[in-house]
Amino acid sequence: MKVAVIGATGMVGDVMLKVLAERNFPLTELLLVASERSVGKKMTFKGNEYTVIGLADAVAARPNIAIFSAGGDTSLKWAPKFAEVGTTVVDNSSAWRMDPTKKLVVPEINAHELTAEDKIIANPNCSTIQLVMALHPLHKKYKMKRVVVSTYQSVSGTGVKAVKQLENEIAGVQGEMAYPYPIGRNALPHCDVFLENGYTKEEMKLAREPQKILDDRTFSVSATAVRIPTAGGHSESVNVEFENDFELNEVRKLLNEMPGVTVQDNPDTNTYPMPIYAHDKDEVFVGRIRRDETQRNTLNMWIVADNLRKGAATNAVQISEYLVEKGLV
Numbered sequence: 001m002k003v004a005v006i007g008a009t010g011m012v013g014d015v016m017l018k019v020l021a022e023r024n025f026p027l028t029e030l031l032l033v034a035s036e037r038s039v040g041k042k043m044t045f046k047g048n049e050y051t052v053i054g055l056a057d058a059v060a061a062r063p064n065i066a067i068f069s070a071g072g073d074t075s076l077k078w079a080p081k082f083a084e085v086g087t088t089v090v091d092n093s094s095a096w097r098m099d100p101t102k103k104l105v106v107p108e109i110n111a112h113e114l115t116a117e118d119k120i121i122a123n124p125n126c127s128t129i130q131l132v133m134a135l136h137p138l139h140k141k142y143k144m145k146r147v148v149v150s151t152y153q154s155v156s157g158t159g160v161k162a163v164k165q166l167e168n169e170i171a172g173v174q175g176e177m178a179y180p181y182p183i184g185r186n187a188l189p190h191c192d193v194f195l196e197n198g199y200t201k202e203e204m205k206l207a208r209e210p211q212k213i214l215d216d217r218t219f220s221v222s223a224t225a226v227r228i229p230t231a232g233g234h235s236e237s238v239n240v241e242f243e244n245d246f247e248l249n250e251v252r253k254l255l256n257e258m259p260g261v262t263v264q265d266n267p268d269t270n271t272y273p274m275p276i277y278a279h280d281k282d283e284v285f286v287g288r289i290r291r292d293e294t295q296r297n298t299l300n301m302w303i304v305a306d307n308l309r310k311g312a313a314t315n316a317v318q319i320s321e322y323l324v325e326k327g328l329v
């Protein structure tokens with residue numbers, strides 16, 4: 001497979017290369033692509049040196065797969081150009097996610113929907129991916145009515161500038177600000193931009209993307225997205241009301257049986273998911289599983305994942321692996 005990584009010099013791009021190497025993705029050629037600022041820069045992959053190229057050269061090379069992590073504007077402009085030359089695009093940005101002609105894929109849940117005709121495939125939002133990984137097996141069994149989710153999101157989700165802001169604040173040095181306020185010793189109820197309805201764009205991604213991935217509009221999601229001073233790993237407090245009643249032991253069993261999900265839940269040993277444990281792991285971790293004692297058929301849980309891994313790079317590479325395995329590229 002000839003694969004292009006668009007945004008190879010960025011934070012997700014960096015993890016993407018690690019994941020491609022770790023999983024021994026069947027590469028015959030690798031194209032590392034970034035903005036004109038980085039063209040000519042040298043990078044290494046599996047001990048070999050590569051030179052960063054620009055987008056036009058990458059399209060001309062007609063890769064089988066192009067994995068995009070270079071922001072929505074780059075995806076909007078360039079994904080169709082790759083699709084035109086026969087490349088299948090796996091896009092990490094929000095540009096195509098809610099386009100009804102594009103599939104929004106978490107491989108463990110709905111990769112079977114993919115066909116060779118899908119030339120632009122959307123990777124969901126990082127917070128959405130870890131949420132639906134836990135909701136999917138429970139929804140199948142108990143049927144969700146309503147989900148209330150509050151997120152505790154790391155600065156790595158914003159990009160290099162935000163990671164630098166937190167490092168600068170910890171070191172006590174002045175520097176460029178990625179957020180309108182300090183993030184160290186703080187919590188910002190503000191992820192992505194505000195919309196007219198008073199929610200942020202991140203909150204509306206959490207409200208809408210799960211319905212599309214699970215192909216069901218009968219349940220609703222209400223979200224509050226908060227940025228906290230963790231370096232990497234997103235956490236979520238999730239309250240789910242089901243149509244049907246459940247047994248907690250069965251909930252744990254269903255979650256454990258879901259590929260890619262690991263239950264970490266033992267109050268006796270202070271065992272619960274945390275961002276520092278999820279770091280560099282591909283799984284989604286679920287714990288603090290308990291009944292909401294104030295409402296019928298309602299569950300509380302805590303979900304943590306490495307937002308750059310399952311939330312971005314790993315999910316995109318898994319989609320690419322599926323395309324290769326099924327002969328769709």
Ligand code: A2P
Nearest residue numbers: 007008009010011034035037038069070159160
């Ligand atoms: P570059 O390093 O040349 O700016 P992050 O989200 O971590 O900031 O990374 C963004 C990634 O997207 C980087 O690899 C960046 O390349 C790339 N990128 C940003 N804008 C463009 C663009 N207009 N064309 C191609 N790549 C871009």
